Amino acid sequence: MISIQDVSKVYSLESGDFFALKHNNVHIKNGEFVAIMGPSGSGKSTLLQLMGGLDLPTTGEMIVDGVHLNKLNEKERTLFRRTKVGFVFQNYQLLPMMTVAENIALALSANKTPKDEILHRVKQLMKDVNLEGKESQFPSQLSGGQQQRVAIARALAMKPQLILADEPTGNLDQKNGTDILQLLSKLNKEEKITIVIVTHDEQAAKVADRIILISDGEIVQDRRKGVARNEPLASSMA
Numbered sequence: 001m002i003s004i005q006d007v008s009k010v011y012s013l014e015s016g017d018f019f020a021l022k023h024n025n026v027h028i029k030n031g032e033f034v035a036i037m038g039p040s041g042s043g044k045s046t047l048l049q050l051m052g053g054l055d056l057p058t059t060g061e062m063i064v065d066g067v068h069l070n071k072l073n074e075k076e077r078t079l080f081r082r083t084k085v086g087f088v089f090q091n092y093q094l095l096p097m098m099t100v101a102e103n104i105a106l107a108l109s110a111n112k113t114p115k116d117e118i119l120h121r122v123k124q125l126m127k128d129v130n131l132e133g134k135e136s137q138f139p140s141q142l143s144g145g146q147q148q149r150v151a152i153a154r155a156l157a158m159k160p161q162l163i164l165a166d167e168p169t170g171n172l173d174q175k176n177g178t179d180i181l182q183l184l185s186k187l188n189k190e191e192k193i194t195i196v197i198v199t200h201d202e203q204a205a206k207v208a209d210r211i212i213l214i215s216d217g218e219i220v221q222d223r224r225k226g227v228a229r230n231e232p233l234a235s236s237m238a
């Protein structure tokens with residue numbers, strides 16, 4: 001699903017070049033639920049953004065769902081993001097002037113989906129995230145947990161095989177955080193959607209099958225449930 005080969009991200013600062021990511025290799029299979037953990041500023045969000053084609057690496061290759069992201073032009077990359085990936089963010093990133101239904105329908109509308117099909121799909125998505133009846137409300141009228149459910153419904157609208165979530169429980173209390181993680185876990189198990197989540201949440205570590213630890217721009221540990229692997233990362237490239 002995701003193949004990351006020798007990927008670095010360099011930001012040019014006045015003080016010189018800064019390596020936010022340093023020559024990383026990682027392979028994520030279809031259907032995995034991966035948690036990326038590590039200290040603040042270690043490069044977690046940068047890595048997730050590269051996986052979703054929101055940005056391009058400075059060195060190396062990103063192949064996602066068979067697509068070589070470096071080879072896409074700007075327009076193709078926008079289409080890739082809209083159709084292949086569902087994004088979920090810590091602060092939900094819903095559009096405040098749009099209703100819940102309109103927020104969920106954004107990518108569908110952009111993709112020129114017929115109106116009746118959009119209505120049908122939004123209705124199903126509202127059911128999937130347990131928000132039936134809230135279609136006409138505005139984001140500000142919902143709780144944090146409910147807003148994150150809307151964001152997940154929006155992420156699912158185009159039926160992506162991959163969801164990338166950056167600290168999706170970061171703004172939520174424990175109960176709502178657990179509910180969101182359970183929803184993601186259900187999507188992973190029942191719909192076989194590959195999920196990569198950046199998190200500090202110990203609960204998330206429990207639902208994930210695999211935890212990738214990143215420090216100072218480098219993947220320093222990569223372990224699957226029940227298997228400890230601390231050796232050099234070439235070993236995780238199989």
Ligand SMILES: Nc1ncnc2c1ncn2[C@@H]1O[C@H](COP(=O)(O)OP(=O)(O)O)[C@@H](O)[C@H]1O
Pocket residue numbers: 011018020038039040041042043044045046047
């Ligand atoms: N656009 C940018 N320009 C310069 N430096 C950046 C930029 N984005 C991120 N960084 C730096 O890259 C490092 C990694 O950032 P980030 O991926 O957001 O870390 P994390 O998500 O693990 O907290 C940080 O030191 C951050 O300051």
Ligand SMILES: [Mg+2]
Pocket residue numbers: 044045046
């Ligand atoms: Mg971050």
